[in-house]
Amino acid sequence: MMSTALLTGTPLAGRVAVVSGASSGMGAVTAERLAELGATVVVLARRKERLDSLVKNIEAAGGTALAPAVDITDRDAVQTTADQVVERFGKADLVFNNAGVQLISGIEELKVDDWQRQIDLNISGLMNVIAAFLPHLTDSAAQGKPADLINTSSIAATRILAKFSIISSRLGVPAGQNTGQLSGVSKRSASEPEDSSGHVDSPHPASTASSSLAALPIEPGIRCR
Template sequence: MNFFDFTDKVAVVFGASSGIGKAAALGYGDSGAKVAVLARRKEKLDDLVKEMHDKGYIATAFECDVTSEDSIKNAAKEIVEKYGKIDILFNNAGIAVPGSIENITVEQWNKSMNTNVRGAYMTMKYLIPEMKKNHYGKVINTASVNAVLFDKNEDLVRHAYNVSKSAMVGLTKAAAATYMKDGITINTIGPGLFETEMTEGTLFKHEGFMKAYNASNPAGRPGKMEELIGTIMYLSSDASNYVTGQLILVDGGITLV
């Protein structure tokens, strides 16, 4: 049995226009899946789909804002119309609002929660029923090491982000306990530090942070994208059929020490 052959599987990637989502979409394509790529920036998605088609992969772009219920509902309908079913949901859309409880506005707090938590709740709300129809599904949510590891420096503090990522762990565990009987596993990845649009201009530019991260990380460095994609593919595959409700930290061991 080839666990990582996704031929005949339909994978849906939210937040696919850049970073981890884009790399995962390519990973699903590499493994033979039909891939629905979603985000707000349609032109970026069109470029990704072109890149995937050039490689011989099957992929379609759907414009979607995860803060909008209608947008998610319509996208789910269009994906099922296009590909007939949904097997894999990679919930990856996210934003990192900087600041402490005192420094962020209520609007920033709401935007963080609406994107990172409410968005994932709504994608699961509309995609899980499609998975239940076939008694098969793999949901991979995206938390962070920042669900369990926190900064104390004022210029690095991201309280709304921390809370949203801790909430992803709770959402994952609660939903996992309910939907295993429907043949659906639900897990969450907790990436350490990877260079993407979210981090390249912020954390990667912060000399003090990078020094401290590398010094306290047993790997001594940030992760490489391919070191994260394998875990996403594992949790998307039948190799993980008895694994559910788990936070899998992909962090070079930084949470160990």
């Protein structure tokens, strides 16, 4: 049976964790928790002022954090950030790939700009982060050290929900990171490379408190970030 005991102490001391979508919601609280457990945390998002505030909170609690403001849809910018992480802290060995957007509409509304925005962030952004940091993880795993990749998916990946057809379908994209596509990416990544000792996971949470939650016309129980 899986233990549900709350971790204490600093079991992540010496590890370098990268958290995307860290300016609010699940990303922000996860970054704080990883730092509390001893990890050095690199927080990624576009909203620099929010990241700076998060870093101040982490440092005030005795942790170490870096906040490079970056748009993860910009592949070169993400790679530059990964290089900066190596220069400052060494290679990352824990990546929480959490950035995403959830724009709800009926498919008949033809909000194609919203569709594209979700594709750019939830799919391309996801892959940009993987491309930049996977070499870090595989190197750590090859040395027999911990290596963890966590891709946040959504409950919309597993259920049929009104006005979530674009988010959930293969023709559209995930809300909150992705749905079927993201879950599929995570499952396939978990088996590649075959000789790796790293770990890949893809949680499917429902609603989480974030700066965008109040603006969305959705019912309780539907996850957004």
